[in-house]
Amino acid sequence: MSATAAGGLLELSGVSKRFGSTTAVDDVSLTLRPGSFTALLGPSGCGKSTLLSLVAGLVHPDAGRINLDGGSLLGAPAERRPVGLVFQKPLLFPHLSVLANVGFGLRVRGSSRRETRRAALEMLERVQLAGLEQRRVGELSGGQEQRVALARALVLSPRVLLLDEPFSALDSELRATMRRLVRTLADETGVTTVFVTHDQAEAVDVADDVALVLDGRLAGHGAASGFWSAPSSLAAARFFGVVNEIAGQVHGGVFSGQGWGAVPCDVEDGPAVLVVRPERLVVDAVPGPGPAVTATVHEVRFAGTHLVVRLARPDGGALVAHVPVGTDVTAGSTVGVSAPTDACTVLLKDVTARD
């Protein structure tokens, strides 16, 4: 990302929003650096769209502050905030041509017809829709419509660009293309971008940072890679596909539980959970170094790029391992299961995470 003057510093502190008896956004505090590209990730219906509406000004928070470059956004109505929003549905104006749609924001703020036309045509070219400016909205495909919506927002040089799952209606290959396009444009213009999605793979693919939102609350914010290798909470771990949880205790900076050997960690004493990603577990006749247990193989399934091995521990727990195709492991056999120490993350047993 380029920290140019184009992108703004977006700060949310203590933002909350309730609709009736449902809390959509619960005390969210988030700081986004100018020019950063952040994925706002979370399961469907957990407040991500509401957060975007709050920043854009379509909805007012019940509590909290929203600042852009140090100044509060809350006093300004939506039409005066330098924030661009691409909705889940393209929401193109059906009675206007593509060119008129893209130029709408410019005309509304008083740009001349000629200047609007020039800027709109240039932006249409950047989203690779040159030549379609006279088309009517009904003649476009889904991908084309979203590109027009993107152009319409970007042509106004916003300081913050918000995208609300804009490609969820497109097929996966088109989605990948569109993601690259958005990323390229964001990098070129330097605008601070927030990209909402419920797909962790998409989040990690398109963004540098991830802000995880669960149940309306911020459950983690940091570099995307960290969420995979070292999730910060049990809820976050579960969202990212960790299925191996070993319950135990931490004493004096060391975790032990259910037969796994001692794992050093910096979690405070008390009940804790060790989590390991399936692909980091090592299944072998002879247990390797690092924490290890013995287990019985319950089922082996071919999954294309790997084998899914389901294991049962003598004390009743279950483990899932992804091993390379060709590993010698058969159902019913007893094997050793281990994991390298750096693949193990010890987390507090989060009382709010659903069991």
Place this chain on the structure above:
Amino acid sequence: MSLPRRLRILLLLAPALTVVAVFFGAGVVQAVAQSLGYQPYLEGWRWSTDGYVALWDDPAVRASFALTARVSLLSTVLAAVLGVALALLLRRLGRGRRWAAGLLQADLAVPHLVGALCMLLLLGQSGLLSRIAHGVGLTATPADFPGLTADGFGVAVVAEYVWKETPFIAVVALGALGRATAELEGAAAVLGARPWQRMRHVTLPLLVPAVSAGSVLVLAFTAGSYEVPLLLGRPFPATLPVVAYQLYRDTDLTARPEAMAVAVVISALSLAVVAAYVALVARLARRAV
């Protein structure tokens, strides 16, 4: 069903098209024929254009054209403007909205004949408004209150049409102002459009198709209505449908062709209005903005 597609469509359309052909088509054909002199009851009738000549020369008919055009155009424009305003107002309302919507639907149920009576009792020179004017000291006798009913301009007629058709247009407009419109207004707001800009560039353009369709219906109705102008207007000048009926009822059967000629002119005019509307819509849809 194993019927070929063409045949199936034809069978489905048959009953309705039969009704239209028999009762509408035949009626129009008969009216045209009789306007050109065809008189099944009169001995020795002959084809002629006397009916149209008489129409052209008849001062009652000429005055009627002006009155009918004035009354229907004015009523339609007023109903459309007020109806849209009413719909936008209702949209803002929040809680009282269901009551208001119910009131609108109730107004749609009131027959025009009743509306005409209401206007007589309200706007007449001894009606409620006149009494209120007397009560606040504006007038002293019934004659001081302006003659709104049985007048040459058609004030009470327009009032009745506007009272009944404004809720109709409002209902049509509300139907077009669904959630989709609200979302587009939100998108326009984020793009920087202020409230009145959103109204001008998004809301109103989106209302145009439905409201113009409704307005065409209102125009056709007000031009063709019979009982309201009869009750609230004067015998002369009368609107075209009233004139047609008067001529039809004339015991002198030689007035019959003229009556039919008026009927034919009414039909032709209304069809022309619709044709113009359809052509206009088709052309607007092709215009690149």
Place this chain on the structure above:
Amino acid sequence: MRLLAAVAVVAALLPLVPLAIWSVSDAWPYPSLLPPSTTTRGLSLLVAPRTGAVHALALSLGIGAAVSVLAVLIGLPAGRAVGLYRFRGRRLVQLALLAPVIVPGLAVVLGLQVFFVRYGLSGTVPGVVLVQLVPTVPYAATVLGAGFANLDVDHERVARTLGAGPVRTTWSVTLPLLRPTIVAAALFCFLISWSEYVLTLLVGAGRVQTLPLQLFAAIGATDTTLAAALALLVVVPPLLAVLACSRVLSGRSAAGIGLGRL
């Protein structure tokens, strides 16, 4: 905003006020704002057999019911054809169906009178029912056409794969799905028939006395009390009908249905 809404409500209800007052007062001389006394003469005249109001009420209800049922029955297949199929001449058919709504009925029926007389339908109730089909069938067809256009045909296809024949499918799947539209169409046909004056006058030749005809005569006479009472009677059944149907229509604007097609 609230003020504007209040003004709108007053404007909507004001014309009905003198009507309501007149229906219960015998003499209401100018310039008093309220009548000196109330009376039930008007209301009791309504039920008096001499007035014929009860008979007219029954006649109007019967004709209205017959017309709405017939119009919907005829309009359903036409609506299906126009709404579900794309065929050459579809636009033309739509316009043909709309023409009787646009062209004033008076103009058409003046020409039709000859037929009605010749076939002995003049002055009969069946004649009046038939002539009232002219404005109602096209309306029903257009509204139902819009309903069919919004119908998801896949529901019917699913029913067929489950073994239901065409009749069963129509009865158990299509019609229930179309219920709001059918109700809207029937309601509007009833309202059109209920208010119809000049067509009934022409074809009924004064012998078929529906409520509107009675009301018209009362307005022309000097008994304002009776006229007002009759007017109230004329207003009640349509109001009840709209009320009864508003739950089925669940708030969607019934008039809006079918108007986007013009």
